[in-house]
Amino acid sequence: YYCPLVLSVVTIASLVVSLLVPPVGLSVIMAASSSIDVMADCRMGEWIIDSGAVHHMTGDPKVFHGYKLSSGKDRVSLADGSSISVAGKRSLPLLNKFLVHNALHVPHIPLSVSKITKELNCKLIFSADRCVMQDLVTVKRIGIGLASDGLYRLPMRAAQALMTAVSQATKNREDSLQLLLRWHECLGHLPFGLLRQLYICSRLDMTMVSCDVCHLAKHVRASYPLSSHRSNEVFAMIHSDVWGPAGIPSCHGFQYFITFIDDYSRNTIVYLLKDRSDVPTVIETFIAYVETQYGASVKTFRFDNAQEYMCQSVDSFFQK
Incomplete structure (x- = not known):
């Protein structure tokens, strides 16, 4: 057998x-x-x-x-x-x-x-x-x-002595890698090439070390699938959102901006804002601009239900 x-x-x-x-x-x-x-x-x-x-x-x-x-x-x-x-x-x-x-x-x-x-x-x-x-x-x-x-x-005797030495060397290497990763994290995930310039890390072997957080941070998000739903007319559907506040205001005091994206053409129009309370006024200005300049009417207006869109003045304007 x-x-x-x-x-x-x-x-x-x-x-x-x-x-x-x-x-x-x-x-x-x-x-x-x-x-x-x-x-x-x-x-x-x-x-x-x-x-x-x-x-x-x-x-x-x-x-x-x-x-x-x-x-x-x-x-x-x-x-x-x-x-x-x-x-x-x-x-x-x-x-x-x-x-x-x-x-x-x-x-x-x-x-x-x-x-x-x-x-x-x-x-x-x-x-x-x-x-x-x-x-x-x-x-x-x-x-x-x-x-x-x-x-x-x-x-056999040499192998036993060898295994003891290798075990100790492996432990020392693991301790060194832990020290290296600790400094890498404390310094805001500093690149290992720059970390080598530190005296405490200058003699550490960095060929086998890697940081999972750094790898994940460099990943990009997968693209969204193409939508099969698209408007058939210019300005028939508008997507809107507000960004801000900026850390440093502009020279004219603007800290926010609001975007209006046409679903049909993907054309984007941006208005600068000094405060979120300016959103109702800017929406009315944008709708009037579309009707005057392009002779079109906005039939659908989409937003993320943020507080500045859910106020009484915006609701009253869309009900007219």
Whole structure:
């Protein structure tokens, strides 16, 4: 019985933890995000990085804390064409931090296999003589496995020290990003390019930081759909609105303006106002202007029910 598992992306690989004694003298250089290099001997056990494994597997029952027994019919196919039985499966802790799910206990397999998935949040880049492990969050190189005897080997002890260093580096980076965003908000969402000029922010990495508020503020509103209702005559329907007050009045004391938009031609006429109480007088002036200059009559007058339109004088004028 073959255990199928489709790899979603080419960078997803698998880690094989060898329970055998590796060749003497083999060592792997690990580079943490804090730029501290760790040289570790591999005689304590290691990961063997394998991009062809299709499932999590281990032959060591001690790494499980109890598991679900298999029916005995499940088997795993090996590269040489043979197959071996599966004793059971359960989630398996990796480096006391990550959890790989549905790991298989295969008693007769000499190696332990653990497939890197999104749970580890990293990717592997293979070359002829090495395999580079890269963190997806910090985009930093977190490990190098050197090729030996056709395998890419990564020592367990170095990996544990590396994970500790990477965890601390990630925490420091998150604290720096929080400090940067706090100053960004306190200074009225100052652009990050200008924020870099501050001494306290000059050494912070701004390549991965972004502000959701700034992105939303730059969005534009979608256009309104075209209306199928339009007047058939010039000045038959008028849309009106009042704007103001302005922060600084004009030299003649105007602080408001009122607009009259012709529904047919979209022509806009603007009158300046010193106060909202001038609205009834200006409406009468506009209606008289349309009748005198264009020989047209306003049949429909639309507004937003603002207080200046709902006064007694405007209502009396339209009832004439």
